[in-house]
Each structure stands twice: as C-alpha cells, then as structure tokens.
Amino acid sequence: MEIFIKASQFILSLSLLIVLHELGHFIPAKLFKTKVEKFYLFFDYKFSLFKKKIGETVYGIGWIPLGGYVKISGMIDESMDTEQMKEEPKPWEFRSKPAWQRLIIMLGGVFVNFVLGILIYICLMWAYGEKYLPNDSVKDGIWVQDELASTLGLETGDKVLSVDGEKIEKFGQLPVEFINGNSFVIERNGAQIEKEIPVNFISKLVDRGKEAGSFILPRYPFVVAGVAEDSPNNKALQSKDFITAIGGEKVTYFDEAKVLLAKHKNTTTTVTVKRGEELKDVTVQVNEEGKLGVGLMMLKLGDLEKLGYYKLADKSYSFIEAIPAGLDKSWSTLTGYVKQLKKIFNPSTGAYKGLGGFISIGSIFPSEWSAYSFWSITAFLSIMLGFMNLLPIPALDGGHVVFTLWEMITGKKPSDKFLEYAQLAGFVILLALLLFANGNDVVKLFK
Incomplete structure (x- = not known):
C-alpha cells in the first residue's frame, strides 16, 4: 500500500x-x-x-x-x-x-x-504559512550523530553560523547547505572558527545511505522511550521518565547523559527523574557499555518547544505577503538545485553517485x-x-x-x-x- x-x-x-x-x-x-x-x-x-x-x-x-x-x-x-x-x-x-x-x-x-x-x-x-526551528533558537549548539559530521570538523555543542558567508535562518536547512556549500563558520566556546567542507563530503553522505538519518540534530533531552525487559533497571525506570541528573550532576541533554554514564560503567548510581510533576531519585545499574538498557524518546519539535528547549517560528501570510515569500522560496529552490548540479558535474565530489532516476524521485x-x-x-x-x-x-x-x-x-x-x-x-x-x-x-x- x-x-x-x-x-x-x-x-x-x-x-x-x-x-x-x-x-x-x-x-x-x-x-x-x-x-x-x-x-x-x-x-x-x-x-x-x-x-x-x-x-x-x-x-x-x-x-x-x-x-x-x-x-x-x-x-x-x-x-x-x-x-x-x-x-x-x-x-x-x-x-x-x-x-x-x-x-x-x-x-x-x-x-x-x-x-x-x-x-x-x-x-x-x-x-499553510511556515513553521520551522530557527537556527538562532539552537542556543546550545548541534548534536553530532556520527563520524560523517566529524569529517566536517563538527562537534556536539557547535553553533553553525553561516555557510559560504550566508547566515543560516532555518536549522532544517543545514544538511542541504552543507551539500551545496564550500565553507562554513561555527561558534565553539565563544570563538568563531571557519572550516572548509571536504570535496568528497557528498560522496561520503551518499555512501552512508538515507536510512542513517540526519548527521546532525538539535540537542534532545533524555526522555525514556521504554525499558528493555532484560534491563536491571526495568523496575527503577519507566517510559516517559525525564532524566534530569546523574550521580548528582545536572543533565540537560542526552549527549551530556552519555558522558556522565560512561563515568559510571559497571556501577550503581543515582539518577533524578521527573515523572509527571514529581521529581524522584532512583538507583540504577550502569552496564559495561555505559548504558541503562533504555530507549531514547525522540520528541517532536512542538513537544520540545512546550518543554522550553526551543522556540519555533510560526509565520502566517496574507495573499499579498505570500507573493514575495513564494518568490523567495522559488529562488532559493532554483539556486540550491543549480549548486547541486554543479557538484554533480565535478567528479571529485562524488555527487554523481547520488544522481537518481524515477525510483529516487518517487521515493x-x-x-x-x-x-x-x-x-x-x-x-x-x-x-x-x-x-x-x-x-x-x-x-x-x-x-x-x-x-x-x-x-x-x-x-x-x-x-x-x-x-x-x-x-x-x-x-x-x-x-x-x-x-x-x-x-x-x-x-x-x-x-
């Protein structure tokens, strides 16, 4: 179907x-x-x-x-x-x-x-207007997903300011901007750093496959999606638990929790969870991989906004206002496509491997x-x-x-x-x- x-x-x-x-x-x-x-x-x-x-x-x-x-x-x-x-x-x-x-x-x-x-x-x-996550709203930087982002020189917590000198307005634009661009500027620990996008970046992106998902995301809180049946923590933790501290140290994002859990490998420690409106300290067992045996709940952006993590932009347009907005969208679509086409005709980028036919378009x-x-x-x-x-x-x-x-x-x-x-x-x-x-x-x- x-x-x-x-x-x-x-x-x-x-x-x-x-x-x-x-x-x-x-x-x-x-x-x-x-x-x-x-x-x-x-x-x-x-x-x-x-x-x-x-x-x-x-x-x-x-x-x-x-x-x-x-x-x-x-x-x-x-x-x-x-x-x-x-x-x-x-x-x-x-x-x-x-x-x-x-x-x-x-x-x-x-x-x-x-x-x-x-x-x-x-x-x-x-x-429909526009609803998106403004890049400026990602105040604590990005969440690096795998080594592909690392090949760009990105680290979790970096703020991507611009690509090819153009300020990034929408966070969702970033993957495409990295595909089309040649250089970018990040802010790391208060300092601005300019980096070059590797020529073979697109080749590595294609080889990685679409199933891997985005290589960068906004940072997420640690909300438990579910607990494995064989996890020693299946009684201590519950689905929808919001982990706010590990071993007494405050946790804002999941990537921070991973670092703290790594310090407690093969030990028991205390985590603070928000369960409904109640804050509770529970004792958990951290395995040899620094994990609790739970899944991460990937919240929708609207939920993250309600929790106070991000502020989404929600723009509506009258018909007259929609004309310049539509023209701007059309122009950015055209220029973005032309940039991608240039990279396809440059064999060193490997972008030709991503060229698709009817199956790709249909998908x-x-x-x-x-x-x-x-x-x-x-x-x-x-x-x-x-x-x-x-x-x-x-x-x-x-x-x-x-x-x-x-x-x-x-x-x-x-x-x-x-x-x-x-x-x-x-x-x-x-x-x-x-x-x-x-x-x-x-x-x-x-x-």
Missing part, C-alpha cells in the same frame, strides 16, 4: 507537469498559427493507450512514462520525422515562422514550469497522502524540470533556443541536416543520463 500511495502521487505529479509543460509549447504555437499534429502525455512508440483527433491535432496517452511531447509541423523534434523536412516549407510549419515566434514557442514550456512552481509556492505560503513522496507535501514536491519538480529543459543540450528546449538565438544574432539559420544530427546527439546524451540515473537507483536497491 505504501508503494502504491507513493507511486500514485508521483504519476499524478509527473502527469500534471508534463501536460502543463507541453501546453506551454502548444498555446503559442496555436497563437502563431503553427500546426500541431500531436499532443501526448507519455510516449506512444508503436501504439497508444488512448488517442482522439480533434481538429488537426491528435491528443493521446502513450504507454512509456518517460515524458510527453507536442509534435509541431516542420520541426526536428522527438519524432525525428525527417521525411517532412525534405518537402518544401509550408506557411503553417514551425520552420516557416519568424525566429522570434519560434523562440517563444520553444520557451513556452520552461516558462510554464517556472510560473507553476512560483504559483504553487505562493499558494502554499498563503494556505521523496510521503507514504501517506499529504496535500502540503504533494504540492511542495510538485513545485520543486516543476522548477527543476524548467531549469533542466533550459540546459543547452540538443533535444531539450534549451538546445533549440541556442540554435534560434544563433540565427537571430548572426542571421544564419542552421541547416535541417545539422539540426537532425544535433537532435540525434542530444538523444544519445539524454539516454546515457537516463540510464546512469536509473542504474544508480537499481544499485541502491541491491545495496
């Missing part, structure tokens, strides 16, 4: 983005009286799941869910219809239109993707329906799709745009044969990227 819910959301989001992207080409083509032969969701090699001709255009759904297309007369595109190009140009064909009209037709899909992403973010800000959708999550992910994918299509690769919109701009600047139109070869080369590049990304997904599944 979980896979079905994820897959359904992915297909719905992808279908919406494809149809609107192709509509961005279709509408200006029609406005400029250019014949559109086909409008397809997904590819229809050999046969279609559905098709119906309305006017001069065949509308349909293909069986290969790798995208979609509009077939515009007189254009070297996905169909590779070279026979049509051997005939004399017709007034209704793409190649007969002025360069500025062809440019608008080619940019229409990208324009729709960016506008759609922006509109969704504006509506999300208006409908980012939640296992339960959430309107906020669905539209938030759809907005991100829309902006990502818009930028990817702008890349100057033949077979993508960006490749056609480059050739059209060249014609407008030089006055020389590339030959149909050149465009045909360029389109073919672009297909080879895209196919290689597609195979590599989805191959990465398969490798991750076996791992």
Whole structure:
C-alpha cells in the first residue's frame, strides 16, 4: 500500500507537469498559427493507450512514462520525422515562422514550469504559512550523530553560523547547505572558527545511505522511550521518565547523559527523574557499555518547544505577503538545485553517485497522502524540470533556443541536416543520463 500511495502521487505529479509543460509549447504555437499534429502525455512508440483527433491535432496517452511531447509541423523534434523536412516549407510549419515566434514557442514550456512552481509556492505560503526551528533558537549548539559530521570538523555543542558567508535562518536547512556549500563558520566556546567542507563530503553522505538519518540534530533531552525487559533497571525506570541528573550532576541533554554514564560503567548510581510533576531519585545499574538498557524518546519539535528547549517560528501570510515569500522560496529552490548540479558535474565530489532516476524521485513522496507535501514536491519538480529543459543540450528546449538565438544574432539559420544530427546527439546524451540515473537507483536497491 505504501508503494502504491507513493507511486500514485508521483504519476499524478509527473502527469500534471508534463501536460502543463507541453501546453506551454502548444498555446503559442496555436497563437502563431503553427500546426500541431500531436499532443501526448507519455510516449506512444508503436501504439497508444488512448488517442482522439480533434481538429488537426491528435491528443493521446502513450504507454512509456518517460515524458510527453507536442509534435509541431516542420520541426526536428522527438519524432525525428525527417521525411517532412525534405518537402518544401509550408506557411503553417514551425520552420516557416519568424525566429522570434519560434523562440517563444520553444520557451513556452520552461516558462510554464517556472510560473507553476512560483504559483504553487505562493499558494502554499498563503494556505499553510511556515513553521520551522530557527537556527538562532539552537542556543546550545548541534548534536553530532556520527563520524560523517566529524569529517566536517563538527562537534556536539557547535553553533553553525553561516555557510559560504550566508547566515543560516532555518536549522532544517543545514544538511542541504552543507551539500551545496564550500565553507562554513561555527561558534565553539565563544570563538568563531571557519572550516572548509571536504570535496568528497557528498560522496561520503551518499555512501552512508538515507536510512542513517540526519548527521546532525538539535540537542534532545533524555526522555525514556521504554525499558528493555532484560534491563536491571526495568523496575527503577519507566517510559516517559525525564532524566534530569546523574550521580548528582545536572543533565540537560542526552549527549551530556552519555558522558556522565560512561563515568559510571559497571556501577550503581543515582539518577533524578521527573515523572509527571514529581521529581524522584532512583538507583540504577550502569552496564559495561555505559548504558541503562533504555530507549531514547525522540520528541517532536512542538513537544520540545512546550518543554522550553526551543522556540519555533510560526509565520502566517496574507495573499499579498505570500507573493514575495513564494518568490523567495522559488529562488532559493532554483539556486540550491543549480549548486547541486554543479557538484554533480565535478567528479571529485562524488555527487554523481547520488544522481537518481524515477525510483529516487518517487521515493521523496510521503507514504501517506499529504496535500502540503504533494504540492511542495510538485513545485520543486516543476522548477527543476524548467531549469533542466533550459540546459543547452540538443533535444531539450534549451538546445533549440541556442540554435534560434544563433540565427537571430548572426542571421544564419542552421541547416535541417545539422539540426537532425544535433537532435540525434542530444538523444544519445539524454539516454546515457537516463540510464546512469536509473542504474544508480537499481544499485541502491541491491545495496
């Protein structure tokens, strides 16, 4: 059921983005009286799941869910219809239109993707606002989870102030900022220290796997989630006990408790617990690993706020206020994606190992329906799709745009044969990227 819910959301989001992207080409083509032969969701090699001709255009759904297309007369595109190009140009064909009209037709899909992403973010800000943990609220610093954070030179208690000179506003931004960044500044024991992010940090992050969770967290109190049946402390401690002191020494955070418990290995000691509204001193046995045989309750941020550990930001926006907030979110999404793409094309970062295909994209959708999550992910994918299509690769919109701009600047139109070869080369590049990304997904599944 979980896979079905994820897959359904992915297909719905992808279908919406494809149809609107192709509509961005279709509408200006029609406005400029250019014949559109086909409008397809997904590819229809050999046969279609559905098709119906309305006017001069065949509308349909293909069986290969790798995208979609509009077939515009007189254009070297996905169909590779070279026979049509051997005939004399017709007034209704793409190649007969002025360069500025062809440019608008080619940019229409990208324009729709960016506008759609922006509109969704504006509506999300208006409908839901923002609730997050401000980085400034983490006054006692971060909690280092494993050696990955240590490779960055981080220690529990450090306060991360900025990455690449940009102040961090939201604590939840930190993992992505470390992925995108090159250097950062921390405050440790009152002193500010600048550190470089290792070039191979992303490679180590990918090898670590998503199952390991975040490599840094805000610091948590020591609240007992449950006591193991074979623990000698199953009578002394109870679920939801709030441990506030160990051996008479005050405990604020779980990481502090670990250090104190290590001092009492293989001994009995006294811990102070808050049980309901009552404070109690109980005697416990610490094992040879410095543990009590209990689980740690990972409280939600809202619970931590109620306990006075952190103060969450809770912003609401009127529709007018949501416009700049949505634009800002769209811009940060785009710039963050561009930074990640740069790292992917730098082999020394190892970021290429994290490049994923359809399985990776589908997995980012939640296992339960959430309107906020669905539209938030759809907005991100829309902006990502818009930028990817702008890349100057033949077979993508960006490749056609480059050739059209060249014609407008030089006055020389590339030959149909050149465009045909360029389109073919672009297909080879895209196919290689597609195979590599989805191959990465398969490798991750076996791992």
